[in-house]
Amino acid sequence: MTRRVADILRKEMHDLTISLANEPDEGRRQLLSEYVSNARHKLTKLYVLLRWATEGDPSIVRRANRALEAFTQNEIRMEDAAIQLRRASVVLYVAVSVVFNLGEVSNTELYSEPLRMMLVPRLTF
DSSP states (O other): OOOHHHHHHHHHHHHHHHTTTOOOOHHHHHHHHHHHHHHHHHHHHHHHHHHHHHHSHHHHHHHHHHHHHHHHHHHHHHHHHHHHHHHHHHHHHHHHHOOHHHHHHHHHHOOOOHHHHHHHHHOOO
């Protein structure tokens, strides 16, 4: 849990340093103030959670840790699925482009209407 909060704060700090380059002085002060306030809030919540974990019921802490692990595993699975879907879309796009000349498909009667509807993009305005 501590590592996750530290990673989030590090990423937010990295994003902040990039966005500060294009801001005037007043904008920089405002962004820094918001970051510090947000970081303080997250660290306070972490402190309360860690304090509660050491003084609380051990079974609740174990269940909370299992839930956090499950959420982390689901996040990893979702990211992997998104990457695989993106790769599949590229492969399918290339395969359709190579196999079919879409201009010829729209003008021929060799293909059924549903197939033509799938292969030929429709432009609607």
